[in-house]
Amino acid sequence: MHRSIAGFSFFDTKSFESVKTCVVCTVTKSVSRLARNAVDSLAAVRKIKGKGVEVYFQKENIYMLDSKGELLITIMSSLAQKESRSILENVTWGCCKRFADGKVSMPYKNFLGCRKGANGKMEIVPEEAEVARRIYRLLLEGQTPYGIKRILETNHIPTPTGKQTWQTATILSILTNEKYKGDALLQKTFCTDFLTKKMKGNEGEVPQYYAESSHLAIIEPEVFGMAQDELARRKRAGRSHYGTSCFAGKIVCGCCDGLYGSKARHSTDKCRRVIWQCNGKFKGKRDTPHPTEEAIQRKFLAAFNEMLESDHAIPRNSPRDPLSQGLSAPMGQKTPYQLCIKNW
Numbered sequence: 241m242h243r244s245i246a247g248f249s250f251f252d253t254k255s256f257e258s259v260k261t262c263v264v265c266t267v268t269k270s271v272s273r274l275a276r277n278a279v280d281s282l283a284a285v286r287k288i289k290g291k292g293v294e295v296y297f298q299k300e301n302i303y304m305l306d307s308k309g310e311l312l313i314t315i316m317s318s319l320a321q322k323e324s325r326s327i328l329e330n331v332t333w334g335c336c337k338r339f340a341d342g343k344v345s346m347p348y349k350n351f352l353g354c355r356k357g358a359n360g361k362m363e364i365v366p367e368e369a370e371v372a373r374r375i376y377r378l379l380l381e382g383q384t385p386y387g388i389k390r391i392l393e394t395n396h397i398p399t400p401t402g403k404q405t406w407q408t409a410t411i412l413s414i415l416t417n418e419k420y421k422g423d424a425l426l427q428k429t430f431c432t433d434f435l436t437k438k439m440k441g442n443e444g445e446v447p448q449y450y451a452e453s454s455h456l457a458i459i460e461p462e463v464f465g466m467a468q469d470e471l472a473r474r475k476r477a478g479r480s481h482y483g484t485s486c487f488a489g490k491i492v493c494g495c496c497d498g499l500y501g502s503k504a505r506h507s508t509d510k511c512r513r514v515i516w517q518c519n520g521k522f523k524g525k526r527d528t529p530h531p532t533e534e535a536i537q538r539k540f541l542a543a544f545n546e547m548l549e550s551d552h553a554i555p556r557n558s559p560r561d562p563l564s565q566g567l568s569a570p571m572g573q574k575t576p577y578q579l580c581i582k583n584w
Contacts, residue, residue, distance in 0.1 A: 270299035271313055272320035281317040282310065328431070339426040342451040344419075352400040352414060353458040362455050369458045371397055375414055376459055376467050382486055385411040415471065421464040422457030425450050487536060493518040495528055502533065 266288055268274050274281055274297075285295050285304050295304035302312045348356050353369035356362065371392070378388045389406040399406055418425055426449040429439045442448055459467075474489070491500035498520040506512045517530035531539075 265294040265296055267296050267298060269297075271297055271302075271316040272323070274317075278314060278317035278321055281313060285310070285313060332431070336427070336447070339447075339449045342449070342454060344424040344426065344451055344454045346419070346455065350400050351419070353420070354456070364456055364458065368400075372414060372420060372458050373463075375411060376463055379415060379467055380463075380470060382488055382490075385415070415467055418464070419455070420457070420459040421461045422455055423450065423452050424454045485533075487516070487533075487540075491516060491536070493520070493528055496520050503530075 271281065274284060288295050289304055295309075296302070297313070297316075300312065300316055302309055302316070304310070304313065346354065346356070346362055348354065348362075353365055353372045354362050355365055375388055375392075378391065379385075383391070385408040388411050389408055392406050393404065396404065398404060399410060414420065427446060428442055428448070430442055430446050432438050432440045485502055487500075488502070489499060492498070493500060496518065498518050500516045501519045502514050502516050504512060504514055514533045515530045516533065516536060518528045521528055521530075
C-alpha cells in the first residue's frame with residue numbers, strides 16, 4: 241500500500257514517484273487528498289494505472305480500473321478544486337477586511353527589536369532595538385549596506401532569525417520597512433493563482449492600506465525619513481557608493497561632475513598618504529586637483545564654521561538645515577554635504 245500526501249498539485253506530491261510495479265493497489269482517503277486540481281488528479285491516476293496498479297478512493301468508493309472511474313474522479317476533482325477556490329476567496333476577503341480595519345499582524349520571528357508580549361501585544365526588546373537604531377545610524381554616517389553587514393558580523397551581532405551571517409538584503413529590508421517607525425503598509429503582495437499559490441508584489445492590482453501609528457516605533461519617523469532620502473539620493477546618483485570615509489560620495493569634480501575617490505600614495509612605506517582625485521581623471525586626461533585628506537578636512541571645517549557663524553540658529557527641517565537638505569537635494573545640485581572641487 242502506498243500513502244499519498246494531500247496537496248493542491250500532483251507535482252508537489254513527490255512520493256508518487258516511488259510507486260513500483262510490485263504494488264497491487266494504491267489506497268487514497270479521498271480525491272481531495274490526492275490533488276485539488278482536476279488536471280493533476282487525472283495525470284497522477286493515469287500514470288499509476290499505466291503501471292497496472294489499481295487506485296482506490298475510500299470516501300467516494302471509486303476504483304480507477306473500473307470503466308466509470310475516470311469520469312467520477314473528473315467530477316470529484318472539479319468539485320474539490322471549486323471548494324479550494326471558495327476557501328481561498330473567503331480567506332482573502334477576511335484578510336482584506338482586517339487590512340481595511342487597520343489591524344496589523346507583526347512578523348515577530350523576522351523582525352528586529354520586538355517580540356509578542358504576554359498579553360498578545362507588541363513589546364520592545366531593548367538590545368535588538370539598539371541594533372536596529374545602529375543600522376540606521378551607520379547608513380546616515382555614510383556606510384553602505386555591505387559595510388553595515390561587515391560591522392555587525394565583526395561584532396558578532398545575530399540576525400533577526402538568530403544567524404551569525406547577515407545578508408545585504410536583510411539590511412535593506414530593515415532600512416526600508418516602515419514598520420520600524422510605527423506605521424504599516426498592508427497588502428504588499430497578493431496571491432495570483434489559488435492552485436500554484438504564487439505571490440506577486442502589489443502594483444495597484446488590489447487595494448493597499450496604510451496604517452499610521454499602528455504599533456510602537458523603534459526608529460524615530462524623522463530618522464526613518466532621512467534614511468529613505470539617503471537611499472534615494474544614492475540611487476539617483478547612479479554611481480557606486482563607498483562608505484570607507486565620511487567624505488565618500490560627497491566630493492564632486494567641478495569639471496565633469498564625477499565623484500572623487502580616495503587613493504593611497506606610497507602605501508607600503510613610511511611616506512604613505514591618502515589623496516583624493518576624480519574617478520574619471522584618466523578617462524578624459526583632465527588635469528584635476530588631487531588634495532590630501534587633511535586639506536579636505538581643513539576646507540570642510542572652515543566652510544562649516546563659516547556657516548555656523550553666519551547662521552547662529554538654524555531651525556531643524558528648515559530649508560537651510562544641512563541635515564535635511566544635504567540628504568534630499570535634487571539630482572544635479574550640490575548639497576551642503578558635497579564639496580565641489582575645481583579651483584582648489
